[in-house]
Amino acid sequence: MTDLTPDAAPGRRHGGSLLTLDARTRRRNRAEARFRAYGIGAILIGLLMLVVLVVTIVSRGTGAYTQTFVTLDVELLENKLDKKGTRDIEAIKKVSTFGYTPLINAAFETAAQKAGIETALKPKDQAAILSKSAAAQLRDYVLADPSRIGQTVSFRFLANSRVDGYLKGRVTRESIANDKSISAEQLDFVDQLIAAGMIRKTFNLDFILGSDASDQRPEAAGMGVSMVGSLFMMLVVLVLALPIGVAASIYLEEFAPKNWLTDVIEVNISNLAAVPSIVFGILGLAVFINYMHLPMSAPLVGGLVLTLMTLPTIIISTRASLKSVPPSIRDAALGVGASKMQAVFHHVLPLAAPGILTGTIIGLAQALGETAPLLLIGMVGFIASNPPDGIAAGLLSPNSAMPAQIYEWAKRADPAFYERAWGGIIILLVFLVTMNTLAVILRRRFERRW
Amino acid sequence: MPTLWLVLFLLLLSTLGFFAGRARALKSAGGDPRKLHSLPVYYGLNVALSGLVPALGVLAVWLLAQPMLIDTRVSSLLPEDSIPADLTRDLVMSDVRRVAEGLDIAVGQGALSEAEVGALKAGSSDIRARLGEVGVALGSDVRPEVLAAARSYRALSHTGTLVMAAVVAGLSLAGLAWSYARTHRDYRARNVVERGVLALLILAASLAILTTIGIVLSMLFETANFFGLHDWRDFFFGSTWAPNFRGDSELSILPLLWGTLYISLIALLVSVPIGLFAAIYLSEYAGKATRSFAKPLLEILAGIPTIVYGLFALLTVGPMLADIFGKGGALGVDWMAGATSVLTAGVVMGIMLIPFVSSLSDDIINAVPQSMRDGSLGLGATRSETVRSVVLPAALPGIVGAVLLAASRAIGETMIVVMGAGAIAKFSLNPLESMTTITTRIVSQLTGDTDFASPETLVAFALGLTLFVLTLGLNVLALYIVRKYREQYE
Numbered sequence: 001m002t003d004l005t006p007d008a009a010p011g012r013r014h015g016g017s018l019l020t021l022d023a024r025t026r027r028r029n030r031a032e033a034r035f036r037a038y039g040i041g042a043i044l045i046g047l048l049m050l051v052v053l054v055v056t057i058v059s060r061g062t063g064a065y066t067q068t069f070v071t072l073d074v075e076l077l078e079n080k081l082d083k084k085g086t087r088d089i090e091a092i093k094k095v096s097t098f099g100y101t102p103l104i105n106a107a108f109e110t111a112a113q114k115a116g117i118e119t120a121l122k123p124k125d126q127a128a129i130l131s132k133s134a135a136a137q138l139r140d141y142v143l144a145d146p147s148r149i150g151q152t153v154s155f156r157f158l159a160n161s162r163v164d165g166y167l168k169g170r171v172t173r174e175s176i177a178n179d180k181s182i183s184a185e186q187l188d189f190v191d192q193l194i195a196a197g198m199i200r201k202t203f204n205l206d207f208i209l210g211s212d213a214s215d216q217r218p219e220a221a222g223m224g225v226s227m228v229g230s231l232f233m234m235l236v237v238l239v240l241a242l243p244i245g246v247a248a249s250i251y252l253e254e255f256a257p258k259n260w261l262t263d264v265i266e267v268n269i270s271n272l273a274a275v276p277s278i279v280f281g282i283l284g285l286a287v288f289i290n291y292m293h294l295p296m297s298a299p300l301v302g303g304l305v306l307t308l309m310t311l312p313t314i315i316i317s318t319r320a321s322l323k324s325v326p327p328s329i330r331d332a333a334l335g336v337g338a339s340k341m342q343a344v345f346h347h348v349l350p351l352a353a354p355g356i357l358t359g360t361i362i363g364l365a366q367a368l369g370e371t372a373p374l375l376l377i378g379m380v381g382f383i384a385s386n387p388p389d390g391i392a393a394g395l396l397s398p399n400s401a402m403p404a405q406i407y408e409w410a411k412r413a414d415p416a417f418y419e420r421a422w423g424g425i426i427i428l429l430v431f432l433v434t435m436n437t438l439a440v441i442l443r444r445r446f447e448r449r450w
Numbered sequence: 451m452p453t454l455w456l457v458l459f460l461l462l463l464s465t466l467g468f469f470a471g472r473a474r475a476l477k478s479a480g481g482d483p484r485k486l487h488s489l490p491v492y493y494g495l496n497v498a499l500s501g502l503v504p505a506l507g508v509l510a511v512w513l514l515a516q517p518m519l520i521d522t523r524v525s526s527l528l529p530e531d532s533i534p535a536d537l538t539r540d541l542v543m544s545d546v547r548r549v550a551e552g553l554d555i556a557v558g559q560g561a562l563s564e565a566e567v568g569a570l571k572a573g574s575s576d577i578r579a580r581l582g583e584v585g586v587a588l589g590s591d592v593r594p595e596v597l598a599a600a601r602s603y604r605a606l607s608h609t610g611t612l613v614m615a616a617v618v619a620g621l622s623l624a625g626l627a628w629s630y631a632r633t634h635r636d637y638r639a640r641n642v643v644e645r646g647v648l649a650l651l652i653l654a655a656s657l658a659i660l661t662t663i664g665i666v667l668s669m670l671f672e673t674a675n676f677f678g679l680h681d682w683r684d685f686f687f688g689s690t691w692a693p694n695f696r697g698d699s700e701l702s703i704l705p706l707l708w709g710t711l712y713i714s715l716i717a718l719l720v721s722v723p724i725g726l727f728a729a730i731y732l733s734e735y736a737g738k739a740t741r742s743f744a745k746p747l748l749e750i751l752a753g754i755p756t757i758v759y760g761l762f763a764l765l766t767v768g769p770m771l772a773d774i775f776g777k778g779g780a781l782g783v784d785w786m787a788g789a790t791s792v793l794t795a796g797v798v799m800g801i802m803l804i805p806f807v808s809s810l811s812d813d814i815i816n817a818v819p820q821s822m823r824d825g826s827l828g829l830g831a832t833r834s835e836t837v838r839s840v841v842l843p844a845a846l847p848g849i850v851g852a853v854l855l856a857a858s859r860a861i862g863e864t865m866i867v868v869m870g871a872g873a874i875a876k877f878s879l880n881p882l883e884s885m886t887t888i889t890t891r892i893v894s895q896l897t898g899d900t901d902f903a904s905p906e907t908l909v910a911f912a913l914g915l916t917l918f919v920l921t922l923g924l925n926v927l928a929l930y931i932v933r934k935y936r937e938q939y940e
Contacts, residue, residue: 032835035837036735036834043728046724049801053801056766248651251652251655255648265655268658271926274922278889279917280665282668282892286668286672292517370755372865372868376892392454418765432753
């Protein structure tokens with residue numbers, strides 16, 4: 001390049017100081033700053049989305065953990081419940097929940113008088129601020145011990161979801177203009193009862209432990225039973241996916257010869273990891289329910305489907321942790337006379353155990369939040385009302401699962417269920433965060449760096 | 451559940467076998483383990499495994515094969531003239547199975563006794579109503595031939611289960627006895643056990659193949675049934691999706707495919723720029739502290755279950771968009787009728803995919819050799835110029851692979867579109883209209899009471915198969931590109 005003269009160079013700097021930037025440098029620096037800002041912007045958008053999501057979930061979900069209750073003294077009138085006075089349980093059972101409604105109406109009348117509340121509402125309309133389950137609650141109480149008939153007992157009834165919404169600010173006098181199930185007068189009455197200390201919003205343990213309720217009674221719906229369903233599914237996944245996944249990984253990592261069969265298995269596993277989850281649902285419906293005639297909506301079937309879905313995740317992480325055990329361990333075991341199988345099972349596997357466990361927990365967490373395959377095997381669309389009695393029933397009787405229950409609530413028409421759905425998500429996320437934290441702790445605490 | 455008890459029984463037997471085998475081996479060596487060929491535990495394991503493994507294998511095969519064999523047997527019992535002209539043999543058989551199942555449930559719940567089942571007559575007692583009481587809905591009244599076939603179906607299943615229990619228990623005992631008899635101090639127990647364990651390991655590994663075969667076969671069969679009932683030309687080339695449960699539906703995949711691709715496109719338009727820029731910043735600019743703080747936080751977005759995103763679309767993003775574009779909204783335009791729309795689902799899905807794109811691209815950008823960057827910087831390029839004209843072109847194939855993987859995720863995503871996209875199948879370019887996708891239709895055709903004899907239900911399998919092929923193709927292509935790219939720099 002000796003013939004390159006200064007004049008021929010494409011340089012544009014003709015005189016001037018090196019300390020003052022020329023236009024082109026300034027443009028390039030601006031472009032640099034812009035590019036950097038795009039990057040920061042992208043990360044900020046991502047983090048902002050995370051914050052928005054968390055704030056939305058917390059702000060809309062916490063409402064489900066408090067519930068409005070009405071405290072009421074009910075006189076269990078003998079002439080309504082046990083006309084003959086024999087305390088014969090069969091005779092008392094004949095009185096349906098309708099027979100208990102007058103008691104509640106009467107209780108409201110006396111309560112209103114005692115508290116000095118003046119209202120134009122009829123007792124029947126006063127009682128309408130309670131949940132539809134109030135009469136049944138009363139009846140169950142009486143049937144549990146008929147000797148209480150004739151006494152006056154203080155009850156804590158669930159308030160109607162509209163009243164609950166009023167206390168939580170979801171329902172206002174404007175929003176109920178076209179609502180037939182509650183009127184502005186009733187809300188006035190509720191205000192008076194609040195002043196009298198009869199209506200109170202308290203912590204609602206039933207949301208966490210209770211069962212789902214029909215779409216007429218959002219105030220009584222809870223997550224408990226579907227949590228049990230999820231628990232049984234996770235048991236199935238753990239019992240099946242962990243041993244099968246570990247066995248498959250040991251074979252592929254330690255024993256498999258390099259041949260076409262191994263290649264086919266490897267390709268299959270990596271492809272299964274990317275198959276949409278709904279396809280596993282179709283498989284479950286066609287094979288487990290339609291062909292093998294396992295019961296619809298059973299956690300066993302859900303567990304089997306989720307097992308197939310989680311296996312690739314577990315296999316991939318198990319193989320990674322087997323691979324991280326240095327070959328010197330195997331060589332040493334073989335050197336002192338262990339067979340290959342003994343070297344793997346007695347030395348490599350225990351050393352890889354923390355990594356395997358971490359991968360399994362992450363796989364379980366993924367399975368716990370999965371919804372789509374559960375829709376196809378029928379874990380939505382019904383009311384999971386009773387917790388199963390026993391392990392066999394827990395596996396085979398119809399149940400829901402946490403994400404399926406949330407979906408079910410989100411589908412219902414009454415907005416009161418939306419609050420439950422967000423609340424359910426909080427529970428689901430608490431489980432997921434706990435599991436993932438456990439996995440991180442296990443990894444930090446036990447994983448060995450070689 | 452008799453199978454569960456059978457398995458427990460087998461486990462108990464083989465536990466006993468373990469201790470018996472070990473004791474026998476030790477005894478044959480006069481109580482001195484040093485005289486044995488293998489460690490005592492291997493003799494026990496040998497007995498236990500030979501009692502357990504073949505029996506469990508037969509049990510599994512039996513459970514899979516029995517329904518098929520009984521189906522053929524009962525189907526051959528159905529006289530040709532008992533099949534109505536408008537139905538096929540398969541459809542009648544599915545009726546038979548449903549009635550048999552219903553009777554089983556009724557007996558199980560105590561609504562009917564075995565004697566009452568024997569006394570049921572198709573004409574006189576209304577089986578449909580009785581079965582309806584226990585929650586088994588039948589499509590039509592039960593004809594006498596079907597009832598007879600259902601009875602023999604039940605009888606055959608019952609006998610089959612009994613024979614199965616006997617065979618499996620017998621096999622287990624035989625295995626135990628055989629290996630117990632062979633247990634001796636010179637028996638090479640460890641070699642046998644290790645060979646057996648290796649076979650089990652291979653079996654576990656081939657489950658992946660079995661699953662794939664299961665997925666493909668189950669969908670292929672039902673898809674074939676579907677194309678027997680419905681014209682395949684309408685499915686692939688028709689223009690309308692209008693399922694009608696009284697029959698004569700138009701079931702074309704094209705409008706669904708359009709909705710799926712449109713929503714996926716929007717999701718990619720959201721996630722690819724954000725994810726890519728985030729990856730570039732994290733790998734090229736960010737310091738160690740920022741990286742260790744921002745990367746895990748972004749990846750939380752990927753760990754959130756899709757149901758949460760679905761709810762977010764349905765209850766937050768959808769209403770928000772409706773407030774902006776809907777009637778009486780912030781813009782004063784009436785472009786959006788409801789909360790569900792292509793844009794709702796697409797944006798939320800895009801948020802979900804951000805970490806997916808960013809962590810994949812991050813790996814790929816990090817794989818570009820540092821020497822290439824150094825070369826570019828040494829020539830006086832700024833960092834952004836280096837990224838744009840050196841790093842990105844080098845990483846491009848990998849990034850394309852990552853985008854394809856993200857696209858495959860978007861196409862197969864279910865909950866977000868079920869809750870956020872709507873249910874109307876149509877060709878439209880307006881992102882504010884609600885549209886439906888393949889996954890949404892699979893869910894809606896297969897939930898609730900499904901009748902596996904109607905094309906409206908079976909179409910879901912054809913949709914599922916298309917989805918499977920589509921995502922598989924994208925994945926294979928993406929993995930191929932990524933692998934090819936990796937080789938380039940390794």
